[in-house]
Amino acid sequence: MAGSVRMMGRLSWLAAAGCLLAGGAPAGAADLGGDCCADLEERIAELEATTARKGNRKVSLEVSGHINEAVMWWDDGLESNVYQGTNDTARSRVRFKGSAKIADGWKAGYLLEFGIRTNRLPRTDADLPSASPGTPDLRHSMWFIESERYGKVSMGQTSQASDGVTEVTTANTNHFARPSLSKWNGNFDVVIDGDRKANEWRDFMAQSGASGDNVPGEGDRRNLVRYDTAEIAGFIASAAWGEDDFWDLSLRYKGEFAGFKLAAAIGYAEYSDANLRPSPALGSVPAGSASNLRGCSSIGGVDVDCSDLGLSASIMHSGTGLFVTGAYGLRDDKNRSAIFGQSVDDTDDFWSVQAGIERKWISLGKTTVYGEYAEFNTGAGITGAGTVATFSGIDATRTRQVGSDISYWGLGINQHLEAAAMDLYLAYRHHEGDVTLGAAADLSDTASYSFESLDIVLGGAMIKF
Structure with missing residues (x-):
């Protein structure tokens, strides 16, 4: 006043x-x-x-965010159509953040961020052109105390240490072309031998966090306490714990050397509590079993025993703009054999590569052109709504997933508009996959099924404010 x-x-x-x-x-x-x-x-x-006024004069307030809307064309082998909605790869959001100086070299601050979706494109399918319209969600709500010398302590709902470890890139593509498959086609039903089934593509893949990226080794936002070191020669180490119980560690690097831009991250996480939200990675069958929001399996409330390893690295030549980005992730779920009562594949993994060129060919801003490939290998699982008949539409005698292999390749272009803090993008992905199903009593009694390919073209824009 x-x-x-x-x-x-x-x-x-x-x-x-x-x-x-x-x-x-x-x-x-x-x-x-x-x-x-x-x-x-x-x-x-x-x-x-x-x-708009702040509550007090001591703590700063910065309002920012972005809008990311796109048009999606798809063809699942039986039908094609065009939808418009929010690009969930980096969905629209509004962010409030600020800080205040405590003493020389010390400050405190906060971050409050909400995600906003109109029509959630990765949850649409052949029969559902509109999904989750107008549903805001809380992404971050946390405070922190930071020292220039000793690092930062954060508390609240925010990113765990391993969040983003498979998504590091030196190119301007993460707002529409991250390694995740489900951010493009998560809800589309698979088509086998000309027949659309009840199972979705993401049913055959590992779950990765509450946001459902289906990327083994990738972290998420959770209720936690986190510590980040101060930057030392381009390196930052992080550790987090929360939501009885998980803990994880990560190490990140960003710098330049001999005319190259370099960025990399590696993270490791362990999960050991079953009292978390169920997810479709293993479902809730046989009777008495369950899975938590990481897709790690549990029997009758017994603690999970699950670990994740994720990493990515990217390099760009500053002079030419040529870049290469690679990522890898692995999950080890030690409870699966106990759930199935037989020896099964208890690991999920993926790898991806993206390469291209990013240069300022026109005065408007840098142009990024790339090609990409990714492969997802998922082990044993019972997916979907949690019934032993989940796969009955495919094979009534084989209701257990022994393993699946899903891949995509794609091409894309992004044009940055410096004057408007805006990115225009157009991208294409071609998805292929197959699954091996086994009988409940004897997983060695198997049959394999290939999916019709799914083609998606995604074009839109993200503007920051």
Whole structure:
């Protein structure tokens, strides 16, 4: 309030000075009409009444975010169509953040961020052109205390240490072309031998966090306590713990060397509690079993025993703009054999590569052109709604997943518009996959089924504010 009074005083003095100057000038040179000071003070009062204000003068407030909307064309082998909606790869969001100085080299701050979706494109399918319209979700709500020398401690809902370890890149592609498969086609039903089944592509893949990236080794946002070291020669180490119980570690690097831009990350996580939200990675069958939000399996509430390893690295030649990015992830779920009562594949893994060139060929901004390939290998699982008949639409006698292999290749282009903080993108992915199913009583009694390919073209824009 005191700040507002002082500001009003300053503006009033400026208004008075303006009126005096105007009074000493010829009428034609400064004809403000009537009482100029009263008019200016009225305008100042109007602006103050309509301006967003902070709760206090000690902590800064910055409002930012972006809008990411796209058009998606798809063809599943039986049908094709075009939908419009939010690109969930980097969905629209609004962010509030700020900080305040505590002492020399020390500060405290906060981050509050909400995701916003109109039509969630990766949850649409052949029969559902609109999904989750207008549903905001809380992404971050945390505070932190940071020292320039000793690092930062954070608490609240925010990224665990391993969040983003498979998504590092030196190119401008993460807002639409991350390694995740399900951010493009997560909800589309598979088509086998010309027949659309009830199972979706993501049913045959490992679950990865609450956001469902289906990328083994990738972290997420969770309720936690986290510590990040100060940067040392481009390196930052992180550790987090939360939500009884998980813990994880990560190491990140970013720098330049001999004309190359380099970025890399590696993370390791362990999960050991079953009292978490179920996910479709193993479902809730046989009776008494369950799975947590990581897709790690549990029997009758017994703690999970699951670990993740994820990493990625990217290099770009500064002179030419040529770049290569690679990623790898692995999950080890030690409870699967106990759930199935037989020896099964208890690991999931993936790898991906993206390569291209990013240069400023036109004055508007840098252009990025790339090609990509990714492969996802998933072990044993019972997916979907949690019934032993999950795969009955495919094979009534074989209701257990022994393993699956899903891949995609793609091409894309992104044009950055510097003047508008905007990115225009157009990309294509071709998806292929197959699954091996086994009988419940004897997993060696197997049959394999190939999916019709799924083609998707995604074009849109992201604008930051």
